[in-house]
Amino acid sequence: xxxVTQLDSHVSVSEGTPVLLRCNYSSSYSPSLFWYVQHPNKxxxxxxxxxxxxxxxxxxxxxxxxxxxSETSFHLTKxxxxxxxxxxxxxxxxxxxxxxxxxxxxxxxxxxLA
Amino acid sequence: xxxxxxxxxxLIKTRGQQVTLRCSPKSGHDTVSWYQQALGQGPQFIFxxxxxxxxxxxxxxDRFSGHQFPNYSSELNVNALLLGxxxxxxxxxxxxxxxxxxxxxxGPGTRLTVT
Numbered sequence: 320x321x322x323v324t325q326l327d328s329h330v331s332v333s334e335g336t337p338v339l340l341r342c343n344y345s346s347s348y349s350p351s352l353f354w355y356v357q358h359p360n361k362x363x364x365x366x367x368x369x370x371x372x373x374x375x376x377x378x379x380x381x382x383x384x385x386x387x388x389s390e391t392s393f394h395l396t397k398x399x400x401x402x403x404x405x406x407x408x409x410x411x412x413x414x415x416x417x418x419x420x421x422x423x424x425x426x427x428x429x430x431x432l433a
Numbered sequence: 434x435x436x437x438x439x440x441x442x443x444l445i446k447t448r449g450q451q452v453t454l455r456c457s458p459k460s461g462h463d464t465v466s467w468y469q470q471a472l473g474q475g476p477q478f479i480f481x482x483x484x485x486x487x488x489x490x491x492x493x494x495d496r497f498s499g500h501q502f503p504n505y506s507s508e509l510n511v512n513a514l515l516l517g518x519x520x521x522x523x524x525x526x527x528x529x530x531x532x533x534x535x536x537x538x539x540g541p542g543t544r545l546t547v548t
Contacts, residue, residue, distance in 0.1 A: 353536065362437070363476075363523065363539040409475055420466065420489055421525075421537060423475030 321346045323412045325424035333432045338382075338397040340427045342410035345391065352393045353411040353421070354384055363409065369393060380404070405431045435460065437526050437540035445546045446514050454509040454543045458526030464488075465507040466537060467499060468523040476523055482507055511545075519547045 326341040344350055354366040367378025374386040384395045393410060410424040438457045446452050458465050464483045468476035478491035482501035496512045505526075511518055521544050525537035 355539075360541075362541040363525075365536055365538070368536055420478035420481060420491060421468075421476070422478070423468075425475050 321348075321350065321412050321422050323410050323422055323424040325408075325410050325427050327427050328425065329428045329430065331430040331432060332400045334402055335399050338395070338400045338404065338429065340395040340408050340410075340429065342393045342395065342424060343391050344393060344410070344412045346412055350412050352384075352386060353413075354378065354382070354393075354395050355409045355411060357407045357409065357426075359406075366395070366408075400429075400431045402431050402433065405429055437524055437538050439522075439524050439540040439543050441543060442541070443544045443546075445548060447548055448514055448516060450514050451510065451512045452514060452545060454511075454522050454524075454545070456507045456509070456524030456526075456540060458505050458507070458524075459538050462526035462528045462538070463505050464527045465501060465505065466525045466527070467507070467509045468525065469493070470521040470523055470542070472520070479509070514547045516547050519545060521545075 322345045324343045332338055352369040355363040356366050357363050366382050367376045367384055369376050369386045377383045382397045384393050386393050407426045407428050409426050411421045413421050437459050440455045466481040467479040469479055470476040479493050479497055480490040480499055481488050485501045498510045501507045521542040523542045524540045527537045
């Protein structure tokens with residue numbers, strides 16, 4: 320069975336400091352992994368995806384994530400937080416091919432302090 | 434190019450009633466998935482439609498049903514509404530391209546309140 324665990328429900332950082340949002344996954348198959356962001360009253364926007372190519376994945380708005388199979392992790396990072404990054408972030412796992420259901424984590428709310 | 438659209442934006446229903454939510458996929462997409470997002474939770478997969486057939490289903494009761502039309506748009510129907518059905522219902526579309534691109538694009542959601 321597949322599952323995903325987001326280790327922090329809330330993360331606070333100061334503007335200009337690095338962001339780290341942690342995600343661990345469990346999958347019996349080669350997983351595909353995604354990070355989505357959800358701003359208040361907005362739909363989910365894809366930040367980046369891992370689909371068994373390069374293990375370091377670069378996404379939009381300066382975010383990146385590294386797939387570490389030995390640690391079953393897919394942590395999201397950004398070198399310097401911006402006020403506009405404040406939102407809810409979801410880590411998602413799915414089967415490695417085709418179009419299948421997404422398994423979402425419970426989310427991490429990122430707060431950026433001025 | 435319009436993205437995924439959903440209607441209505443908000444809806445208030447009474448326990449026991451029935452509701453229909455609608456979704457139009459992104460242009461070029463042929464697969465539609467529905468998710469329920471309760472307050473403070475991550476979205477939960479309800480089901481997925483492809484070629485007008487339900488291809489996969491999550492752990493939701495039969496009160497939840499759907500349909501996909503020849504133009505790939507989709508409806509989600511919920512019968513005998515319960516208070517616990519209050520949530521944001523998200524539609525996502527994607528395109529089957531063999532082993533290729535299959536990321537799902539989400540609509541803004543329909544906020545359903547059951548009183």
